[in-house]
Amino acid sequence: MPVWQCGRYRLSFARPAIMAIINVTPDSFSGDGVNGSVEAALRRAELALAEGAAILDVGGESTRPGSVPATLADELARVIPVVRALTAFDVPVSVDTTKPEVMAAAIAAGASIINDINALREPGAVEAVAATDAGVCIMHMQGQPRDMQRAPQYDDVVGSVDTFLRERVVVLQAAGVPAERISLDPGFGFGKTLAHNLALFRALPQFVAQGMPVLVGVSRKTMLGEITGRPVEARDVATAAASLLAAQHGAAILRVHDVASTRDALAMLVALQD
Template sequence: MAIINVTPDSFSGDGLVGRRDMALRQAEQAIADGADILDIGGESSRPGAEAVGLQEELDRVVPIVEAFANAGVPLSVDTVKPQVMRAVASAGAAIINDINGLREPGAIEAVAATDVGVCLMHMQGEPRTMQSAPHYRDVVTEVRDFLCLRADALKSAGVATERILVDPGFGFGKALVHNLALFADLSRLRDLGYPLLIGVSRKSMLGQITGQPVAQRLAASVAAAMLAVQRGAAIVRVHDVAATRDAFAIMAAIQSHQQNS
C-alpha cells in the first residue's frame, strides 16, 4: 500500500497539498514501482496535527480518487469523516482507512451503505494529544479487544467479515515500549481472523531505535516491513514502494527455494 499524502503537514515531509499534478505523478510512480493499493490522505494524523475542515479535505482527496478510479489498483482513502467516506466511495475508492476505528457518529452507517472494504485502526486519544502520555496495562490485549469490538460493531451493521481489515496503529497513542510489544506479538492480532495492515514506514519508533532522522529511515522502514510480513501482515503501508518490493522479492525467492528443496 503506497502512501499518497495530499496534506501540507505530513510528518515524513512528502505532503503535496495544492500540488495536484505532483500528487498524480507520485501516484503514477507508486503504481509503476509495484504498489498494489494507493492510500490517499487529505488530513495529517501526525502527533500534534490540527483537524482539517470537511470541504478542504474533500477538495484534496476527491480529485485524486477520480483521477485514479480506473488505474487498475484499488484506492484507499485515509479519513475519519463520514461525509468524506461517502464521497470517495461514490468517486471510486475501494477501501476506507479510518485511524479512529469508525467511532465518529455516522461513520459505521456511511460504510455499511457502500460495498467498500474498511480498515479499523486502534488509536489511544486523538492526533493533537495522543503522544503526551500514552498508558496501557497490557497493550496487546487492549488493542486486540478494541479491534474485536469495532469489527463486531461493523458486522452488526451488516458489513460482511471479508470487507474488514485491522491495524494496531503503531505510533498512535503509543510509546516505543508499546510499539515493540505489539510488533513482537503480531500473531495475536493476526489470529483475530481479519487481514492485518501494518504501517511503520519512516515512523518515530524507527528513529528512536536507529537514531536516524525521517529522511534517513529507508533501511529501517524496509526491515520493519519485512518483519511485519513474516509475522503475519497481509498489507504493509509504505512510502518507499520500489525498495520494499525489492526486499520482498529476495524474501520470496529464498522461501520458494526452501519449499522446493
C-alpha cells in the same frame, strides 16, 4: 488465507500487498505531501505502481502527533479530485479519513477502501461504509493525534488493542459489514511508546489469528528513529526491514512511503524462502 473484499476488487494475500501512501496534505510529517495537486498525486501514484504498489492510499489530513484536524471543506477539496483521477489506474484506491462525509464522497468518487485511524467511531461513519461494498481498515488509537503521544499508558497494550479491534469488528458486523470487508491495524505510533510498539509488533501473529488481513504502517515513524537514530528522511531502510519482519509475522498489507525498498525486501524474502 484471508481475503479483503474492496468494492469490485477481491484481494488475496499469497504475498503481502504494498499500500502506497499518497499524501495530499500541505503538512505531512514525512515531507512528501503534494498539497492537493492532482498532477503531483498522479505522478506519485504512477511511480508507486511501477515500483510494485498494489493499493493507493490517499490522505487529505495530517495525523502526525500534535496535528490539528483539517476542516471538512479543505479535506474534501484535497481528496476527492485526486480519488477521481486515481481510479483511472484500475487498482484499489483507499482514502485515509475519519470524517463520514469524506468517506461517502470518496466512495462515490470511486474509492474502494476507507482507512480510518478512528475505527469508524465518528457518528455516521459506520453507516457511511455499511451501505456500500467498500472495504474498511479499522485502527486502534489511544487519544487523538493532537494529544496521543502525551504519556500514553496501558496495563496490557496487546490485550487492550486486541479487545478494541474485536469489539469494533462486532459493531461493524452488526451493521451489515461482513468480516471479508474488514482489515485490522494495531495502530503503531498512535498513542503508543516505543515499548508499546515493540510489544504489538511481536504480537502481530495474535492479530493475524483473528482471520482478517492485518495492515502494518510503520513507515518513517518515530519508533524507527528511536531505534536507528535516523531523521525522518533517512528511515526508508528501517521501514523496509520492519515491513519485512511484519510480513514474516503474517501482515497482509504494508503501508509505506517508499515502495521500491519494501518491494525489494519482500522479493528477497520470497526468493530465499521458496
